[in-house]
Amino acid sequence: MILVRSLIFSLAFYLFSTLVALLMIPLFLAPRRWVTWALTWYGRGNTLLLRLICNIRVEVRGREHLPKGAALIAAKHQCMFDIFGSFAFLPDACFVAKKELMVIPFLGWYATKGGMVVVDRSGHATALRKLVADARDRFKDARQLVIFAEGTRKAPGDAPDYKPGIAALYRDLEMPVIPMALNTGVHWPAHGFMRYPGTIVFEFLPPIPAGLKRGEFMRELETRIETATSALVAQGL
Secondary structure: OHHHHHHHHHHHHHHHHHHHHHHOHHHHHOOHHHHHHHHHHHHHHHHHHHHHHHOEEEEEEOHHHOOOOOEEEEEOOOOOHHHHHHHOOOOOEEEEEEHHHHHOOOHHHHHHHOOOEEEOOOOOHHHHHHHHHHHHHHHOOOOEEEEEOOOOOOOOOOOOOOOOHHHHHHHHHOOOEEEEEEOHHHHOOOOOOOOOOEEEEEEEOOOEOOOOOHHHHHHHHHHHHHHHHHHHHHHOO
16 A cells, blocks of 8 residues: 555656646746745645655644744755755745756756755865855845755664754854754655655754854754654654
């Protein structure tokens, strides 16, 4: 039954994604906010498909830790649902995305129109300076900037590998960082089409206050995210 449901969901997901991508074409002529509004409903649509077809529910915990407006969120990353799933519940999300994704038709186009922050990972110090400058620009619109602290997907249980991008943002923006733990990879593995029933949880943790030394901040961030993520995975929701 799980295999059949997974196959049906994969078909529905790609058909729905194609339909949304085509319907969004006129939004290239519209204000940026219309694109992120459309992505919000795209995320909600996929959340509904998961529940109806795969018996996977989505729960968001710790909303009280989110400010009403600009926020810097450092998240765990286990699968692609981390991105469009987050659009469903963040008011005006933008993500830090690697440059390579921008060449993908529709995905790259809408990411650019939606004001995502693009990083050239080969740029090193130059890339970090641009990352900080672009983040400041997005916060003028009181957006929620989400950066995957490890820079790429990690399967549940993999050893963590936190990158310097979040440290640069934390230092130069001088604002709190809200850690986000999750268990998406349990139900939506990064590879393959199988989808396993249960409850996907996105959990916002108490903010890490501004002003910590780099090493202290990175240890605290990793400890909080990894501890909470491991607990969610171990619960077998």
